[in-house]
Amino acid sequence: xxxxxxxxxxxxxxxxxxQRQEQGTKVTSGSHRVQRGETLYxxxxxxxxxxxxxxxxxxxGAPYTIYPGQVISFGGASARETTPERRTASSxxxxASSxxxxxxxxxxxxxxxxxxxxxxxxxxxxxxxxPWQWPADGKLLERYSTAAGxxxxxxxxxxxxxxxxxxxxxxxxxxxSGLTGYGNLLIIKHNDRWLSAYAHNKKLLVKEGDAVDAGExxxxxxxxxxxxxxxxxxxxxxxxxxxxxxLLPRKS
Numbered sequence: 001x002x003x004x005x006x007x008x009x010x011x012x013x014x015x016x017x018x019q020r021q022e023q024g025t026k027v028t029s030g031s032h033r034v035q036r037g038e039t040l041y042x043x044x045x046x047x048x049x050x051x052x053x054x055x056x057x058x059x060x061g062a063p064y065t066i067y068p069g070q071v072i073s074f075g076g077a078s079a080r081e082t083t084p085e086r087r088t089a090s091s092x093x094x095x096a097s098s099x100x101x102x103x104x105x106x107x108x109x110x111x112x113x114x115x116x117x118x119x120x121x122x123x124x125x126x127x128x129x130x131p132w133q134w135p136a137d138g139k140l141l142e143r144y145s146t147a148a149g150x151x152x153x154x155x156x157x158x159x160x161x162x163x164x165x166x167x168x169x170x171x172x173x174x175x176x177s178g179l180t181g182y183g184n185l186l187i188i189k190h191n192d193r194w195l196s197a198y199a200h201n202k203k204l205l206v207k208e209g210d211a212v213d214a215g216e217x218x219x220x221x222x223x224x225x226x227x228x229x230x231x232x233x234x235x236x237x238x239x240x241x242x243x244x245x246x247l248l249p250r251k252s
Contacts, residue, residue, distance in 0.1 A: 117247025
């Protein structure tokens with residue numbers, strides 16, 4: 001899941017989370033060339049896929065390691081195009097023979113991305129319900145909308161630098177600013193079906209692979225990728241946006 005290697009010249013198509021008419025709609029044709037810093041989770045988020053389905057389509061097994069230059073297909077055909085970086089780094093993760101794995105275990109583990117640690121005990125079961133809590137204090141600025149160009153999450157106001165907290169226990173599967181419109185973004189995997197995203201942060205306090213507890217401070221609120229200080233918060237189930245207000249506890 002964590003990427004390594006060199007940058008790729010041709011940038012992927014960008015996604016504006018406020019202006020794209022079919023935001024959250026699954027893209028079912030074409031392909032995406034992996035850029036440095038991307039994870040399978042962030043690519044699935046960008047194109048409206050469940051990460052497990054995208055992995056199956058492209059023949060990628062757990063822990064879903066991908067590489068700069070690798071082509072991810074959305075059209076159903078398995079995209080196994082690789083770069084020299086992948087062929088070099090994949091000796092331990094692509095099912096190489098047991099003898100070569102034993103003889104090069106130390107070098108291959110250094111070359112390929114290690115499997116992140118399992119979630120903390122606070123994380124829910126692999127597919128069960130998630131006990132959600134509010135990710136930030138502050139006024140609700142904008143609600144979830146299914147209208148064309150609508151926000152597929154909620155906006156929470158606040159002061160710059162105020163805490164942003166994990167809405168449930170889980171593991172960080174993306175940390176970066178590669179999704180246009182989201183600014184400094186974190187994506188947390190809570191179980192196999194549920195993920196949440198925290199956008200426009202000023203500072204990111206956790207790394208990819210970190211296990212986090214519900215309520216743990218993971219970032220500080222900011223205005224990256226937008227005009228006003230806010231937290232843009234999304235929840236997705238099986239790759240599809242869900243209205244967070246139907247899951248978060250009602251405020252008194």
